[in-house]
Amino acid sequence: MRRFFAVGHRASTDPGFPLDDLAGSAGRMDILLNAANAALLLAHGIRRDSEIGLLLLGPPAPPRFVRLVGFRLKSYQPDIRSNASLIRQTLVDASRVEHEFSPGVYGSIATFPEALDRLGPTFVALREGGKDIRQAALPSDATFVLSDNQELAADEEGGLRDRGALAVGVGPVALHTDHAIAIVHNELDRRGA
Amino acid sequence: MRRFFAVGHRASTDPGFPLDDLAGSAGRMDILLNAANAALLLAHGIRRDSEIGLLLLGPPAPPRFVRLVGFRLKSYQPDIRSNASLIRQTLVDASRVEHEFSPGVYGSIATFPEALDRLGPTFVALREGGKDIRQAALPSDATFVLSDNQELAADEEGGLRDRGALAVGVGPVALHTDHAIAIVHNELDRRGA
Numbered sequence: 001m002r003r004f005f006a007v008g009h010r011a012s013t014d015p016g017f018p019l020d021d022l023a024g025s026a027g028r029m030d031i032l033l034n035a036a037n038a039a040l041l042l043a044h045g046i047r048r049d050s051e052i053g054l055l056l057l058g059p060p061a062p063p064r065f066v067r068l069v070g071f072r073l074k075s076y077q078p079d080i081r082s083n084a085s086l087i088r089q090t091l092v093d094a095s096r097v098e099h100e101f102s103p104g105v106y107g108s109i110a111t112f113p114e115a116l117d118r119l120g121p122t123f124v125a126l127r128e129g130g131k132d133i134r135q136a137a138l139p140s141d142a143t144f145v146l147s148d149n150q151e152l153a154a155d156e157e158g159g160l161r162d163r164g165a166l167a168v169g170v171g172p173v174a175l176h177t178d179h180a181i182a183i184v185h186n187e188l189d190r191r192g193a
Numbered sequence: 194m195r196r197f198f199a200v201g202h203r204a205s206t207d208p209g210f211p212l213d214d215l216a217g218s219a220g221r222m223d224i225l226l227n228a229a230n231a232a233l234l235l236a237h238g239i240r241r242d243s244e245i246g247l248l249l250l251g252p253p254a255p256p257r258f259v260r261l262v263g264f265r266l267k268s269y270q271p272d273i274r275s276n277a278s279l280i281r282q283t284l285v286d287a288s289r290v291e292h293e294f295s296p297g298v299y300g301s302i303a304t305f306p307e308a309l310d311r312l313g314p315t316f317v318a319l320r321e322g323g324k325d326i327r328q329a330a331l332p333s334d335a336t337f338v339l340s341d342n343q344e345l346a347a348d349e350e351g352g353l354r355d356r357g358a359l360a361v362g363v364g365p366v367a368l369h370t371d372h373a374i375a376i377v378h379n380e381l382d383r384r385g386a
Contacts, residue, residue: 023272043367079216174236179375
């Protein structure tokens, strides 16, 4: 299983966030949705061995945690506007117990460390200056952790450090979250081929 | 200069195509816009050494050719809905002479071979089964050619063959256009580092 975890520091937790302003008043929800597409989609289908967890930390009711699980998803399309509706569904009911709102789409209340512990057990923090992914020994079943357009906060970094996360870099320049995920998949695809 | 060329076989040439249905009635315009983001964006800015040409072949007035040129772009954001407005602007006036509609955003009427010849001079066709990009000798100033979710048509393939395009693959599985572009950039970033 390939696991990704993307943190949306301002991502809206309002079940009515606007589908027409994902990059604006929905708090850069577009970053999380593009990350989900990079984690889950092949040219002609879904990566059934992949899942992504999205942590929504924006107003009005953070933290909310959404998991999209490849092998369970049905009718997941590349259109981020449609996928935003899947996220909205999960925000209607607030519970610490995870609930499957539609096939492969799970929602719950969970903090950053709680979300890590649901994904684990081993973690790779993707960041500039980390060990080059082409040379890195990647733990099997690792969860790759990424942020949105903000750096991880100090306590989030601490949570990763406490769990012994390996720091890995994908290349010499800083990339958008979805493009970094595409490069991780490519490296793993090559190792698995 | 890094150049990309993406063909949108159904991409709308209507200057009023709907911003709220980019993946549907706009003819998978989302694919072209995501490709443009992968070609042009770094985490914190624009790739000034990169450009992408988008060929729009959908109704009602194909072919239309849009070039987004990194070093000229101002205020280009990752939000594909906003960027769709940049594309729409270029569709209002139809001319075979290329016109700059806003900084770095050029539009014209051009067929597939005409668009190739504006980008050239050397071409790399990204496709499954091509020579592995990690091993390939990539021509400097090559234009990387990609399709949307349809294969290139026979005459398009012929146009590439006539120009001696090198066939290159990015990995063992078929990917979305934007993810393939991210992997090309990563390889070139590494070679340039």
